[in-house]
Amino acid sequence: MTPFEIPATEYTPHVYFDESSHTLWLRGEAYPENASAYFAPIAEWIESATAEGGPLTLAFALDYLNTSSTKAILDLIQILEDCHQSGGKVDVVWLYQSSLEVMKESGEELLEDFSLPCLLKPFD
Amino acid sequence: MTLRSSGYVQIHYFLMSTMLEALSHGRCILHLSGPISQQLIAAHGSQLKSLPHLDANTGAILFRIFIEIAQNVLRHSAVKFPGEELISCGKIAVMESHDAFYIITENPASDSTSRHIQTKIDQLNQLPKEALRQAAREQLKKPAVSKTAGAGIGLIEIARRTTSPLLCKVVTLPNGETILCITATLHKSKS
Numbered sequence: 272m273t274p275f276e277i278p279a280t281e282y283t284p285h286v287y288f289d290e291s292s293h294t295l296w297l298r299g300e301a302y303p304e305n306a307s308a309y310f311a312p313i314a315e316w317i318e319s320a321t322a323e324g325g326p327l328t329l330a331f332a333l334d335y336l337n338t339s340s341t342k343a344i345l346d347l348i349q350i351l352e353d354c355h356q357s358g359g360k361v362d363v364v365w366l367y368q369s370s371l372e373v374m375k376e377s378g379e380e381l382l383e384d385f386s387l388p389c390l391l392k393p394f395d
Numbered sequence: 396m397t398l399r400s401s402g403y404v405q406i407h408y409f410l411m412s413t414m415l416e417a418l419s420h421g422r423c424i425l426h427l428s429g430p431i432s433q434q435l436i437a438a439h440g441s442q443l444k445s446l447p448h449l450d451a452n453t454g455a456i457l458f459r460i461f462i463e464i465a466q467n468v469l470r471h472s473a474v475k476f477p478g479e480e481l482i483s484c485g486k487i488a489v490m491e492s493h494d495a496f497y498i499i500t501e502n503p504a505s506d507s508t509s510r511h512i513q514t515k516i517d518q519l520n521q522l523p524k525e526a527l528r529q530a531a532r533e534q535l536k537k538p539a540v541s542k543t544a545g546a547g548i549g550l551i552e553i554a555r556r557t558t559s560p561l562l563c564k565v566v567t568l569p570n571g572e573t574i575l576c577i578t579a580t581l582h583k584s585k586s
Binding site for chain 2: 300342
């Protein structure tokens with residue numbers, strides 16, 4: 272898989288691929304004004320990375336995501352879901368600060384309609 | 396509507412009715428007026444997450460409401476500043492009383508957008524929280540709508556997280572310009 276990294280801004284996450292764990296991380300804030308434009312290259316990279324069937328983990332450790340980012344992230348997870356349905360080895364990890372019940376709820380709602388392996392996990 | 400033709404940008408304070416309402420809510424902890432940009436929203440909004448007397452989850456919900464309502468102003472204000480970056484004319488304030496936060500916005504908007512948002516808010520105010528959750532879920536599954544259609548999932552999210560019905564006023568200024576005013580309430584004990 273090709274290296275991939277987008278530095279964080281005040282309102283967009285640090286996105287990077289950790290080759291050793293086959294994990295694409297999104298860490299930080301996610302509320303760009305134009306979410307579809309922001310997430311387009313990430314979706315493109317995931318499409319390419321899953322074309323060979325994985326393995327790939329999509330991992331989130333977000334402090335906040337706005338509604339348009341929620342919609343864009345659902346589309347990212349759908350790419351993995353399609354890969355999973357075709358027998359690919361992919362999964363999703365949603366980490367949330369243990370003090371933020373609202374982010375746990377966001378993760379639960381994002382993942383509730385997918386059948387691929389998902390893990391929701393708090394951190395301090 | 397152009398920046399030059401807008402009488403609204405000449406007004407440095409909220410409409411008198413909104414101002415009186417805002418002052419009745421307590422102290423002002425955040426106030427943005429004039430050009431509103433994504434950078435400005437981020438720079439000022441982040442302080443809401445870490446107010447010293449607020450638990451982390453309530454701070455996160457206050458921040459969530461603020462971002463959604465501020466980005467609504469950014470997208471739907473009828474007055475945009477020239478340039479590549481999206482910068483819109485509007486006013487946003489966060490007031491705090493002993494038991495609640497009030498997030499108050501005003502922005503110029505077309506008459507049709509204002510009426511559309513007012514109708515949408517009236518509908519959302521009738522729904523219980525579980526119905527709002529279902530509405531958000533259904534909206535997320537729909538194909539993306541154009542920005543001008545607006546008033547979709549962002550308003551639903553605001554209605555889900557607030558603890559009182561959203562207040563919406565549409566005011567016509569003497570010059571014919573329409574101002575959309577929204578107040579969202581978050582009680583500290585219910586969030």
